[in-house]
Amino acid sequence: MKLNCDLGESFGSWTMGLDEKVMPHIDQANIACGFHAGDPLVMQKTLVLAKENNVSVGAHPGYPDLVGFGRRSINCSTEELIALVMYQVAAIDGVAKSIGIELEYVKPHGALYNDMMVKKEVRDAILCALSRYHRPLKLMLQATPKIEEHRAEAKQYNIDILSEAFADRCYDDDGKLLARTKPGAVHNKEKMLAQVKQLKEQGCVTSVSGNILTLNADSLCVHGDNIEGVQAIESIRELIG
Template sequence: MSLRLNCDLGESFGSWKMGLDEAVMPHIDQANIACGFHAGDPLVMHKTLALAKANNVTIGAHPGYPDLVGFGRRSIKATADELKAAVLYQVAAMDGMAASQGMTLEYVKPHGAMYNDMMADAAVRKTILQAMAEYHRPLVLMLQSTPHAELHLEEAETAGIKLWFEIFADRCYDDDGKLLARTKAGAVHTKDKMLAQVKQLKEQGTVTTVSGHTLVLRADTLCVHGDNMDGVNAIQEIRELISL
């Protein structure tokens, strides 16, 4: 299985700093860059794009709900038109800023609560697919790999959108294919379990669920997190593991 590494970056805002973007960027393939609604600002966006360009990293827009205080982790009950416009606005901003540096935006990965709502609610997912279908050029949608991948492929095909399925390196999976709730013990893997999960995915195309069941998941890209040095070190080991 050929896997790419993706990471959420560009999430600082003004004098508030988050993440170790400079340390992470050399080890990943895809940068999901915040668009200013849940995190990021114009200068951070510009600098993060430049950093991605210097490291030959593919860039994606990482739109979220307009919720800087809650870091986009709170659901907002928007109408379909409001949600569609919010996605288009953020994608267009990232696309334009990328073009100004001679770069090409390749994909979209919603952030936080918007991502969770997209996976849990078919109506939200349909609206995001419609927003991307209305964009002036094709972009890929990145979404979580689940046992419902075939359904999601059908939905995307109807909208004329290509999908990339992602798996989370550091999260435990529930038996239904969803991520185990963070409120439950073992929801976030230790480093050893994380590396074991990546190795299993790479070699067998499966993950082991919280109850010990084997779950087959389609995967194009692996989400990693590098907001601390332990995370950055783990990313380097994952990079070596999937390159074998």
């Protein structure tokens, strides 16, 4: 199982995350494209950092919402969604190509990711955007009990799916992430490492009510927003090898 992390989310004089400390421990970097976070210089520096650490790179597009960090849904038409995804993917793909690396996948950010998981029309718009792009790119989305349905949807657009699980988030009984407004939504380090071990050894997680959920995950999402998060990533890296 690979490790992926959202990076490149600093903007101007505002610093977000500990990218240089995180990058050596991960396999895939989801890099902001400027709509929810990031800027051209940050994007370029993050791509160079990924190249130096031999880390695969993916586009991390979001709604055009710098103030809200892309965590607020925006009511876009299908064509608007297609255009904003293609715009962001093309931007980071061009910068990546200029420094000698290839963009491999797309993982939407924040509210766009959440909307993609619950609204078929948003999912279809994102898949359509990738299908119109000039070369194949994979789509990363959440591994849920519906993952095979999502793979079938993507196949209609000739798009391959990368499925991800979450190291530090508690799962609801339906396979979705437990809302952050509910107690226990974010695991402490002990519970996080136990969940990672369960995923590695058994391919499943235990939901908030104690149900066992089988998750076919290609990648594991980790977060390095603070030094404790970086230390947790180091522990996860040791655990999964």
